[in-house]
Amino acid sequence: MKKLMYMCIAGALAAGAACSRIETSTSNQIPATNAYEASIRDNNMAAGSTRGTDEAIREANASTNTHAAASGGFMFQNQLMTEGEFLNEAASSSMMQIQLAKLVQQRSAKPEVRQFAEMMMDHHTKAALEVHSIASGMNMTPPAVLMPAHQKAVDKLSKLTGKELDEEYMEFMEDLHEYDIAKFEVASNKAPTVSVKAFAVRTLPILRVHLDSADKLESKID
Structure with missing residues (x-):
């Protein structure tokens, strides 16, 4: 089970971006x-x-x-990721994590997991506002609904409760933040637009705190 959901999410996000590029140009x-x-x-x-x-x-x-x-982007996992795609993923991921945090606070069996979820809700509410502000300054509009890969994660975890939810949620948080850290590290160095690069630089330490907390908590509840 370990890494499976992360691989599905990352693969789906990459596939979605690739499909978008294929429709417009195959040169990338x-x-x-x-x-x-x-x-x-x-x-x-x-x-x-x-x-x-x-x-x-x-x-x-x-x-x-x-x-x-x-092209207004950077290379990530051997594919071109435009800044628009990067911001769209960040916006959708924040919405997903807020939804999951609310779900966990209602159904979790562990107070430590509920506390972690509360931190996720707080941080990603702020992140969502920042993403929308940056996107607005670049004449972009982030999605108002979850990307399909993020919706799939919500649908899957929504079927769980108690200890099973806690275990799956914390594994997912580990995997998701590993993926996000890799992506934000590239953006922090390679994003062409100053505001996007600065957002990645500011967010990276927070993502690392999230991953460290998730690692420790996931090992406790297994």
Whole structure:
């Protein structure tokens, strides 16, 4: 069970973003690293290039990152994530975590889990307001409803109660925050827009606190 829901959520979010890009342009599709490096190596061999493969790969990666910045986004998990997609995911994730926190406060068997959920509600209410403020300044409108992957998580946990809910919720919080930390770390370094980058920088320490708390609590209730 460990990591399963996270992998489903991350995969669904990535697939959703990829579908969106395919509909508008196929030029942003970046192969997996190994295939990417192999294609560069094959091209060099076919051209009889005397340059080192590592040099060619560095140049290709630099070109990819330049393209990502020019497109108003950054590379995450070998795909282009636009700043709009990043903000939309952040808004939807905050809405999801507020809904889950309310659910847990009503049905949890453990006061420590309810306390954690209260922290999630407080922090993500503030985060949602900040995301909407940043998006508004960029002439964007975050979603008013949950993304399908986030709705699926809510639907699944809504069927549980008591100890089973506590265990599944805390595992999900661990996995979700691992994914978010990886994404926000990239955004904090690579997001082209100052307000988006600053939001990622400010949010990262909070996400790390959430993950640390979730790790400790999940091990206690198992």
